[in-house]
Amino acid sequence: MPQNCAIQFWDRVEKSGPREAFRYPAGDSWTSITWAETGDRVRSLAAGLLSLGLAQEDRVGIASSTRYEWIFADLAILCAGGATTTVYPSTGGDDTAYIISDSGSRFVFAEDADQLTKLRDHKAELPAVERVIVFDASIADGDWVISLDDLAALGDAHLAAHEGAVEALAADIQPDQLATLIYTSGTTGKPKGVRTLHRGWVFEGEAIKAQGILHDDDLQFLWLPMAHSFGKVLLSTQLACGFATAIDGRVDKIVDNLGVVKPTFMGAAPRIFEKAYARIITMQASEGGLKEKLFNRAFQVGTQVDELKRAGKPVPFLLNLQHGLFDKLVFSKVRDRFGGRVKFFISGSAALNAEIAAWFHAAGILILEGYGMTENSAGATVNHPDAYKIGTVGLPFPGTEVRIGDGGEVQLKGPHVMAGYHNREEATAEAFTADGWLRTGDKGELDDEGYLKITGRIKELFKTSGGKYIAPPAIEAKFKAICPLVSQFMVFGAERNFVSALITLDPDAIAGWAAENGKAGLTYTELVNDDAVKAMVGGYVDELNTQLNRWETIKKWRLLDHDLTIESGELTPSLKVKRNVVESNNQQLLDSFYA
Structure with missing residues (x-):
């Protein structure tokens, strides 16, 4: 297992140099970039941070929606030995200032004028912020606010005098070094900064790679907020497995993009599947007549066949014949809405409705539900394409321990568990049991095969x-x-x-x-x-x-x-x-x- 995220990244650049790493929208088309080109850009940006004086574990904020520049900024921070502090673009000015101040961030990457305004309006509360690096070069002033290209130019000058400095630094980053401060949006009180370590993120990617479900010829569509741990764990998985990722954080474009990108997998929150399910159901109902009857009959047959197969029972000949017909007439069209190539979706961040998961499964679309939290670097359990139970969140990752504690609480242990909450010793103490297990606050149960089922938040x-x-x-x-x-x-x-x-x-x-x-x-x-x-x-x-x-x-x-x-x-x-x-x-x- 790589020692840290920087080595994990440089290993991937070396292994997959000419292969596609990322693609992103540019006008009406998509632009692609290789791993080697990504390495060149990240090297320049990381060196730029070093030239500004970034030291080991210094925090650097990113206030932006999901876009390829977010990824480059994050990788540059990690490769320079810093720690990424995440800020959702929807976070208000007061909370943005609180997160940047509480984290002690010295530098901030900001997406656009809206994010920059939040920082300018609260500049007096942010004395530690030495420079803001903006993705939109038109708003840079060359002083407190510089562009990504400005930072890269500083980095290239630094590398001219210190050749190989960025790669050499990677060997000095320790596994227990701070990698990210992810501020949980929380449902009560001020957000808490979760201190996740290099070893946690590397473990996550390697644990998913070890399951053999993703390979370097896969294509991910990524829209999830990168300020959320679910987005971050997918980046770690990409570094471990080497597949390409198409990135566009615009939620209203997800379905359109799936049709164009034709990915083999995607991570999503359950709300996305609920909306897609509702849209398809209501569209069919609005058409009425024979089409609606055909659609409803197809799902009756599909559900019946699916239940028999999952129970390990044979499917009668005539039922199987009907299913084949409905697959051509109905289910293939449902799959085509998602690009037609999806091997599986991964659902996380909230509970997925088992009936909706079963409905998609009847149409030949597998949704693998997983479970975890920011406090354990996002992933603890997941269903596997060859071993899944709808209604559960799957089996523990290799190297993750799961137990059911007092009151039915799910508790976790493993190398991915956080180092605690930033500046919150009391909250950190409350998050762990006396014998060192992470308390999730979720109520759950393990079945006789080790599959975890979550039954709700204890406090709910x-x-x-x-x-x-x-x-x-x-x-x-x-x-x-x-x-x-x-x-x-x-x-x-x-x-x-x-x-x-x-x-x-x-x-x-x-x-x-x-x-x-x-x-x-x-x-x-x-x-x-x-x-x-x-x-x-x-x-x-x-x-x-x-x-x-x-x-x-x-x-x-x-x-x-x-x-x-x-x-x-x-x-x-x-x-x-x-x-x-x-x-x-x-x-x-x-x-x-x-x-």
Whole structure:
């Protein structure tokens, strides 16, 4: 295993020099760059940081969306012996300043004028920041703000006087050296900086490589926020395996890009699969007639065949014949929406609905759910293409230990576990058990074959006033499989005498429904207040209630007049619901349910 991320990168450049490393959008087409060219650029940028005086483990911020420059900046920081501090582009000015200040970052890479403005507006609070390096060269001033090309020019001058300095430095970076400070967006309080080490990231990439599921002829499509550990672990995996990556962080372009790029795999949060599922279902419903009947029959047959195969049972001849026909007529078209070459998707960062995973599987699309957290460098368990169980998060990585602790808490141990929270000794102590295991805060169970199943966040479980325990994620996941128009379904009722729910609809899905139902042109707020929409959603809630225990059933619910967004502060940048924020924002409404 390589000693550190820098050696991991230089080994890859040496092994795969002329092969494609990255491709990225340039206007209406895509531009490709080799590993050798990537090495040249990273070497110049890393040397530029050294010329500015970057020392071992000095922090360098990156405030940017996912784009190839983010990758180059990160690799340059690591190869110069520094530590990357991540900032989501959607983070507000105050929190951006807090993260940069708390981390002690000396330099910051900033994507554009918006990110630069946050830094300029809080410059007085950032005395440690010596230079900002911008991806958009037009906003560089040559003084406090320089461009990537300016930094590379400084690096080339440094290398002219110190030939081989960057590669030589790699040997001095120790495995336990700080590699990244990833600030968890968190659902409460100020973000905490997770101290992840070189050995953690190298381990992650090598552990995935060892499973033999990815090779240098694969092609990844990467849109995930690189400020999130899921994005970072995919970069480590790329360095270990050597495949090429097509990068475009624009979420609204994911489906279009899949059709153009035709990747063999992609990592995503469950919300992406939920939206794709809802879009396909509602499109078929809008066509109606024979096409809808054919589509529904195809999935009945597909599900039946899939369940037999997963149970290891033979598929009857006539059923198999029908399945082959439906595969040509229906399932192949579903696969084509994702480029037609996907071997599997990897789902992480939140729980994937098992029914939606099974629906995709019936269409011949495998979604491998994995599990981990920023505090263990993103990955701890994952399903394997040849060994998977839908509804679980798979088996532990080789070298990772998983146990179930007190109260059913999932606990982890391994070389990928963090060194603690930056400047937060008390929080660090609370994150570990007395015998040194990482406490995840997730409730789970291991089956007799070692597959891990997550049943929810311990702090999200609540008890009704009648003494019955409720697991909101399980109920919420059921509703998302039933209602193709839903965006968020949030269950409440702690210490109350029944369970209630707040619901938001997917703006695109409900707009499509409106166009098909004589309500085109109505705003989102008008639609959620429309009697026909309320009646339709009520029907889905009734259907949900038939699948629940009596004490879990939803007695009262309300459609909110807006969908949850990152900008509103109700979603984290990794698309997790900030349940406490939603509850606080709607406290009066929730109280009225129980008045």
